[in-house]
Amino acid sequence: MIELISLTIDAFFIYLGIGLLFSIWFVLVGAKKIDNGMEDTPFHFKLILIPGSVLMWPVMLIKILKK
Amino acid sequence: MSVSYTSILWNKQKKTYDIGIIIGVLSFTLIFFIGHTVLHPDATFETIFIRNFGLLAFVMLHIILIIGPLARLNTKYLIILYNRRHFGVSMFIMAAIHGIFSILNFHSLSNTNPIKSVFLSNLKYDSIIQFPFQTLGFLALIILALMATTSHDFWLKNLGPKIWKGLHMMVYLAYALIIAHVVLGALQNETSPILYGVVFMGFLLVAGLHIYTGMKEIRADKPLGNDIDFVFACKVADIKENRAKMVMVSGERVAIFKYEGKLSAVNNFCRHQGGPLGEGKIVDGCITCPWHGYQYRPEDGQSPPPFTEKVETYQLKLENEEVWINPQPFPEGTHVEPVKINQ
Ligand code: HEM
Ligand code: FES
Numbered sequence: 235m236i237e238l239i240s241l242t243i244d245a246f247f248i249y250l251g252i253g254l255l256f257s258i259w260f261v262l263v264g265a266k267k268i269d270n271g272m273e274d275t276p277f278h279f280k281l282i283l284i285p286g287s288v289l290m291w292p293v294m295l296i297k298i299l300k301k
Numbered sequence: 302m303s304v305s306y307t308s309i310l311w312n313k314q315k316k317t318y319d320i321g322i323i324i325g326v327l328s329f330t331l332i333f334f335i336g337h338t339v340l341h342p343d344a345t346f347e348t349i350f351i352r353n354f355g356l357l358a359f360v361m362l363h364i365i366l367i368i369g370p371l372a373r374l375n376t377k378y379l380i381i382l383y384n385r386r387h388f389g390v391s392m393f394i395m396a397a398i399h400g401i402f403s404i405l406n407f408h409s410l411s412n413t414n415p416i417k418s419v420f421l422s423n424l425k426y427d428s429i430i431q432f433p434f435q436t437l438g439f440l441a442l443i444i445l446a447l448m449a450t451t452s453h454d455f456w457l458k459n460l461g462p463k464i465w466k467g468l469h470m471m472v473y474l475a476y477a478l479i480i481a482h483v484v485l486g487a488l489q490n491e492t493s494p495i496l497y498g499v500v501f502m503g504f505l506l507v508a509g510l511h512i513y514t515g516m517k518e519i520r521a522d523k524p525l526g527n528d529i530d531f532v533f534a535c536k537v538a539d540i541k542e543n544r545a546k547m548v549m550v551s552g553e554r555v556a557i558f559k560y561e562g563k564l565s566a567v568n569n570f571c572r573h574q575g576g577p578l579g580e581g582k583i584v585d586g587c588i589t590c591p592w593h594g595y596q597y598r599p600e601d602g603q604s605p606p607p608f609t610e611k612v613e614t615y616q617l618k619l620e621n622e623e624v625w626i627n628p629q630p631f632p633e634g635t636h637v638e639p640v641k642i643n644q
Contacts (some may be wrong), residue, residue, distance in 0.1 A: 243640050246416075269459055285450035293460060 253288035260294060261289045267298055318384045322391050329357050331535050351399055353436075358396035362476060363503050365389055370510035372591065374581065376600065385592075395450035400442045403435065420496070434485035441478035444471045457574065466574075480504060487590045531618055531625040537564070538622065538643055543586075547579035550628035554579065556613055557624060558588060558599050563639035565599035566615035566626055573610070601636040 256264075261280045264270045272280070287294055333353045337344060364381070372378040381388070406440065408418035410431055423433040449470050451457075457465045480500060487496050491636040532550065533603075534557060540546045543554040547569055554569035556579030569579045576592030583589070587596035587605060597604055602612040611634035619640050631637060 236424070243414065243417050243420065243612065255416055255437060256356055265455075269455065270580075271455075271458075282453065283455060286453070289450055289461065290446055290456070293464060 238282045250288060256291040256295065257284045257287035260291070264294065264298055268301060270296070315384055315387070322388065326357065326391070326395070328622075329353075329360070333357075343397055345403075351403050351406065354395050354399035355621070356481075357477065358392055358399055361388065361392035361395060362479065363507060364475060365392060366472070366507045367510050370514040373514045373577075390449045390452055393445045396442055396445055398436060403438075407435075429485070430488055432485045432490070434482050437478045437482040437485070441475040444478070445474040448472060448475075454573075462574070463547075476507070477597060480595045502620065529615075531627050534566075534617075534624045534626045536622055537619070537624060540564070540624075543583040545579040545581070547577070548626065550615075550626060551630075553613075553630065555626065555630075556582060556588075557626070559642070560586075560599060561641050564601075564617050564619070564624060564642060565637065565639045566617050567597060567602045568613040568615075568630065568633075569597065570612065571595055572612060578612070599640050601634055 242257065261283055266281060308542065330353055333356065334349055337349045337352065365385060368378060368381050368385060368388075372381070403420060408422065410414040411418065413421070419435050419439055420433070422499075423431070425431040426433065446473070451465065451468060452458065456644045458519050483500055484497065485558070534548045534550075534555075535546045540557060541560040541561050543558075545558045547554055549555070554577075554604050555566050556569045556577075557566045559566060560583045567578065569577055571590040571592065573593055573595045576590040576595075578588055578590055578597065581589045581591040583599065584596070586598070588599050589596050595604065595610060596608075597610070597612055598613075602614045604610040612632050613630035613636050615630055616637055616638045618625045618627075619642065624640075626627050
C-alpha cells in the first residue's frame with residue numbers, strides 16, 4: 235500500500251515535470267498550431283496558459299498530433 | 302467571442318467586481334483574526350492563518366455553488382454570476398494558500414518529499430476519528446487547480462466543450478471531498494458541535510437550492526407541441542420589456558424577447574457555454590447572455606461583428622394579445638422580421 239502510494243506520487247511528479255517542459259514548447263510554438271487566434275495574441279497573455287498546459291498536456295498533445 | 306485573446310476583457314464592471322472580492326477577502330481575514338484571537342488567545346499565528354484561508358475558501362465555494370440556482374430564482378443575483386470565473390479563481394487562490402501553507406507548516410521539516418508526507422505520515426486510513434483528512438483536501442485542491450487553470454476561454458475552445466464541462470462538473474466531487482476534509486479534520490481538533498451544524502446547514506442550502514430549481518425547470522420544460530403549425534406560447538403581457546419568456550418547443554428551449562414594441566424569438570442556448578439567453582436582457586439593442594455577456598441581435602440571432610456566434614431564430618405571430626410560435630426553427634443566424642405589437 236505504502237509502495238503504491240509512493241509510486242503514484244512519483245508518477246504525479248513526473249507527469250508535472252513533462253507538463254512543465256511541454257508548456258514551454260506550447261506557449262512558444264504549439265498553441266499557434268491549434269488556435270489561429272493565438273497569432274496576434276500578446277506574449278503576456280500566453281504566459282497564463284502555462285499552468286493549464288502543465289496539467290492538461292496529454293489532451294493538448296493528442297489534439298496537436300491529430301492535426 | 303473568438304478573434305484574438307487577451308487575458309481578461311477588462312471593463313469597469315469587472316474591475317468593480319474584483320475590487321469587491323478583494324475587500325471581501327480582507328474584511329473576512331481581519332474579522333477572523335480578531336475573533337480567533339479573542340476566543341483562543343493562545344493560538345499561534347500559523348494556526349489562525351491556516352484556518353482563516355481554509356474557511357475563506359470554503360465559504361467562497363458555497364457562494365459559487367448557490368449562485369447559479371439563486372440567479373434563476375431572482376435576477377438580481379445575476380451580477381455575481383456574471384463574473385463567476387473570477388470568483389472561482391479567487392477561491393482557488395485562497396484554497397491554495399491554505400493548502401500550501403499547511404504543507405509547509407506540517408510536512409516540509411523532515412527530509413521526505415512533502416507530498417508523500419501528506420499521504421504517508423498518517424496511515425490510519427481505516428480509522429474515522431484519526432483519518433488522514435489532509436489527503437482529501439489535497440485531492441480537492443488538485444480538482445480546483447484543474448478548473449482554475451483552464452478557466453479562460455482559450456481552454457474552453459481548445460479542450461472542447463465536453464472535456465471542459467466535465468472538468469468543471471468535478472466541482473461537486475471537490476465539494477464532497479472538502480466536506481469530508483473539514484468534518485474528519487475537525488473531529489481531531491474541534492469539540493464544539495457548532496462547526497458541524499454550520500457545515501450541515503451549508504450543505505442543505507446547496508443541495509436544497511439545486512433540487513428546487515431543478516424541479517422548477519422540469520415543470521417549465523413541458524412541451525407546447527411538436528407539429529408544424531403555430532402553437533400558443535404566451536400572452537404579450539407575460540413578457541417584460543427588454544426581457545424574455547422561455548417556452549419549450551420541439552424539444553428545444555426558446556426565448557421570446559419583447560423590445561421597442563417588437564417581439565423576436567431565438568434559441569435559448571448561448572453558443573459560448575450554454576448560458577440561458579432567456580434569462581438575459583436586451584442591452585444596446587442586443588440580447589445579452591446573463592453568464593458572460595455574449596450578445597446576439599434579436600432579429601437574426603447573430604453576434605454583432607466582429608463576432609461570429611449565431612443561434613437559431615423562430616417565426617412568431619400575434620393573435621389578439623396572444624403570441625404564437627412556429628416550432629420549426631430557422632437555421633442559425635436567419636433573419637426573421639420581428640412581430641410588431643400594437644399598443
Ligand atoms: C493540500 C491541501 C490541503 C491541506 C494539506 C490541508 C490541511 C488542513 C489542515 C492541517 C487543517 C486543520 C487546521 C486546523 O484546524 O488547525 C485543515 C482544515 C480545513 N481545511 Fe484544509 N487542507 C487542504 C486543502 C483544503 C481545501 C482545498 C479546502 C477548501 C476549499 C480546505 C478547507 C479547509 C477547512 C474549511 C478547514 C476547517 C476549518 C479550519 O480549521 O480552518 N482545505 N486543512
Ligand atoms: S454562456 Fe458565456 S456568455 Fe453566454
